[in-house]
Amino acid sequence: MPSRSEYALMSSIDRNMVLFICFSSAIAFFDFLIYLYIADTVALAFFPANIDPNVNNLQGFGLFAVGYLARPLGGIIFSGYGDTKGRKPVLLISILVTASSLLAMALLPTYAQWGLLAPALFILLRLIQGMAFGVYVPLAWVFVAEHVPRQYLSAGCSYVTASLFVGVLFSNAFFVWLNANMTAEQLVDYGWRLPFFVAAILSFLPLLAWRFIHESPFFVEMVTSKSSSDGxxxxxxxxxxxxxxxxxxxxxxxxxxxxxxxxxxxxxxxxxxxxxxxxxxxxxxxxxxxxxxxxxxxxxxxxxxxxxxxxxxxxxxxxxxxxxxxxxxxxxxxxxxxxxxxxxxxxxxxxxxxxxxxxxxxxxxxxxxxxxxxxxxxxxxxxxxxxxxxxxxxxxxxxxxxxxxxxxxxxxxxxxxxxxxxxxxxxxxxxxx
Missing domain, CATH: 1.20.1250.20 (MFS general substrate transporter like domains)
Known part of the structure; x- marks a missing residue:
């Protein structure tokens, strides 16, 4: 298999696949970091207005931490599926779950509208998004590593890692623009929804090229040879x-x-x-x-x-x-x-x-x-x-x-x-x- 050879050249299909994963990775990191930039604003929208400001800030960062803590759970749940059913299906699930949870967050009623149900739903959605992100980053590295020839393995994985930091740069630029064009009152009222809408749209974009993405050659060969240890x-x-x-x-x-x-x-x-x-x-x-x-x-x-x-x-x-x-x-x-x-x-x-x-x-x-x-x-x-x-x-x-x-x-x-x-x-x- 050409992509398995140590001295093979990277094909155009491999290059397109690396570009796809890098683009998706930059978006994924932007998606996950959104809450870091607007924790205080979202906390004001989803918790009582008369609460102590320090407690409000702690609750806001607590919601961010929920996404972090959910990552191991998602990694454990989805990774086994990826090792038995394929890398490509898990990649699709990760993208769809992330995009759907972000869209749901953008449309979620606030505390003033739904009371305690609003923060409960937001926490649930953060958990779901964190779980999807927990499998995405390792999967992105694995997907690239199992497609490109071994001589390009380190370079390919480094491109994916670099693209994550491109997502950080985009986050910085986006929230500088957002804060420059909206007042604090507008952000609390409706502006906090905009980053989640943008992230959801961007997350769905990679699916436009989905038909050009192929399953990992390593996984295909493993399944074909049935050489896994007794199932x-x-x-x-x-x-x-x-x-x-x-x-x-x-x-x-x-x-x-x-x-x-x-x-x-x-x-x-x-x-x-x-x-x-x-x-x-x-x-x-x-x-x-x-x-x-x-x-x-x-x-x-x-x-x-x-x-x-x-x-x-x-x-x-x-x-x-x-x-x-x-x-x-x-x-x-x-x-x-x-x-x-x-x-x-x-x-x-x-x-x-x-x-x-x-x-x-x-x-x-x-x-x-x-x-x-x-x-x-x-x-x-x-x-x-x-x-x-x-x-x-x-x-x-x-x-x-x-x-x-x-x-x-x-x-x-x-x-x-x-x-x-x-x-x-x-x-x-x-x-x-």
Missing amino acids: AKPFSLLFKYCKHSIFIAMLLTFIVSSITIVVVLLLPDLIALRFTPDSDLFELSHSLGIVFMIFGCVFYGLISNYQNFGKILVIGSVLLIGQIFAFYYHLDAGGDYILIMYALLGFCAGIVGMVPAILVQLFPTNVRLTGLAFSYNITYAIVGGLVPFALGYITMFVSFTPALYIAFVGLIGIIMGLYFYNLPEFKQIDELI
Whole structure:
């Protein structure tokens, strides 16, 4: 099969499929991040107006956390189906569920109209959306990895990862526009619905090209050869044969999730706790950092492969540690060159782009989606649930806390890089158990 050959060229069908997944991934990340930008506004629409503002804010962020906590549940429920029935059906389910839940949120009555039923329904829809997103990201990596020739595996997965951060940029731009064109009263009254409408429409768009998307060649061959282990369920096989792979995958996901959550989502707020940078310049710097992180993802994806992964991860982790400390020392000195320093930090953080190609190779074909979705979502839920609160609290006392945490993450990256560097051989991506 051409797409399985290590030295095959990528076909036009493969390229179109990668573009499809990248476009869908950017939309998916925009969909999931919507609530982060309008948590306070939505909380005002779905909770009593006379409630304490601090409690209102906590409820708002609680609704955002619901989406995070639902990700492991969705990953567990849908991933087994993807390993037994096919990647393509699960991809369709994920897209349809996400788009439908967003449309339902946009049309949902507020607390003033339906009382307590309104927030209850909103929470339910957030749970459903979070579950769909929980399987989407691992599935996107698996779908690309099982289509492209192995020499393009790292690059293909890095394109998908980079597209997630394109979704972050689009989110930033969209909500800057929204806040500039609507008053706070208009946002609470009806404006909060617009992002959900836009996200729902965008989520349905990939389905226009659905007929050009084919099932994974790996899954097709597995089904044709009937070489899966006696029809055993993926979770049974996973925990019987792949416990070590789960542990390694969770460590690698810890690196990806920590860098993404801190550098992409939390850093502006954490810096604002102890420093007073120019707000307009800092917003531009943050966006520039994300742009360079996109470039960094692609760069690391292009230069890494399953043979040199350990070496590149060690070098990239060392550079990230050096740059995060340089970034914070520069802030402490006044931050005159914040644009350059943020761009360099974003590029160094692009090491996350090389990790998914190894994640998908940790698990055999017949448990690949299950193993990756389980490891990725459990770790992401833990990091996403604990790190923001812990870093926010400790940063109020120690301004360099985010730098110390990223340095710790970089140290884990160095250890993992040394582990892979000394690994005698890597398993075949088409392996079965």
